[in-house]
Amino acid sequence: ADRGSIQIETEQLTDEINRIADQAQYNQMHMLSNKSASQNVRTAEELGMQPAKINTPASLSGSQA
Structure with missing residues (x-):
């Protein structure tokens, strides 16, 4: 029993x-379910954005020339 x-x-x-x-929503978007997540995820390329290029000096990256 x-x-x-x-x-x-x-x-x-x-x-x-x-x-x-x-039912959890914020700004009319479902927060805890994948109902809105799959609709709102876009890649940088889809948004027309280019990735930033970061140049790090060899002395900071731990590599030796």
């Missing part, structure tokens, strides 16, 4: 966590 009660409670908690994840 204890295991059955624990299983029921676990299922209820899982349902509640899923409900919160599905």
